[in-house]
Amino acid sequence: MRIAANIAMLDLNLGPMTIHPVILLDQDAWTLVDTGMPGSAPAIRELAKQAGAGNLPLKTILLTHQDIDHVGGLPDFQSSEAPTVYAHPDDEGAINGTEPMLKMTPERLAGFLQQLPDAARQQFEQAFLRPSRPNVDRTFADGETLPIAGGLVVIHTPGHTPGHVSLYHQPSKTLITGDAMVAKDGELSGPNPPVTPNMEQALESLKKFQAYDIENVICYHGGLVQGHIQEQIAKLADRS
Numbered sequence: 001m002r003i004a005a006n007i008a009m010l011d012l013n014l015g016p017m018t019i020h021p022v023i024l025l026d027q028d029a030w031t032l033v034d035t036g037m038p039g040s041a042p043a044i045r046e047l048a049k050q051a052g053a054g055n056l057p058l059k060t061i062l063l064t065h066q067d068i069d070h071v072g073g074l075p076d077f078q079s080s081e082a083p084t085v086y087a088h089p090d091d092e093g094a095i096n097g098t099e100p101m102l103k104m105t106p107e108r109l110a111g112f113l114q115q116l117p118d119a120a121r122q123q124f125e126q127a128f129l130r131p132s133r134p135n136v137d138r139t140f141a142d143g144e145t146l147p148i149a150g151g152l153v154v155i156h157t158p159g160h161t162p163g164h165v166s167l168y169h170q171p172s173k174t175l176i177t178g179d180a181m182v183a184k185d186g187e188l189s190g191p192n193p194p195v196t197p198n199m200e201q202a203l204e205s206l207k208k209f210q211a212y213d214i215e216n217v218i219c220y221h222g223g224l225v226q227g228h229i230q231e232q233i234a235k236l237a238d239r240s
Contacts, residue, residue, distance in 0.1 A: 159202025
């Protein structure tokens, strides 16, 4: 779904869930926000092409945080393209494979890997369990404006993970929340409690959004929300 001239939300059906990576379009390249589960890359490429990326090269990948449904498709993109990968320093170690992923116990990880097709499992293991190089090329900082699609502001929103970030696209007044919020039936909710280790911090992070003029919110889980945005955010943030 095209949100504005240079930003689009993808609808990727993974069976048990639908996720919403975002693409940002510049004249000579495109940027991807989050990479889906292992094996998602071919579908994301096709959806991006249909959404306006066409045959432009993928130049940049922005990772909102370390969870597998956000970073799992990264190895496939890195094996076929050479995008610059950004993440926050507080999640960098987990994404690079030098620290364990916060929510993945060894038992849960083993069970997850058993369910993957051989090729996807091998890519995942090589990237995150036996890395030969860092997966993150650059880190970004809270308040930094990236020169992407007319200006993209990084908002550090910890709680769901320590290095979770949201992104504000200035030209379209669009907030890309990652998992800082979820959407259901066109309404915003806070992050999913069972997978948010520090809910108090996560809700406190939502107050940062009140500084921005937001017309569109894209939640990775739940999709697009429009209308009465700041009222909804204020109600959620008041629970902290």
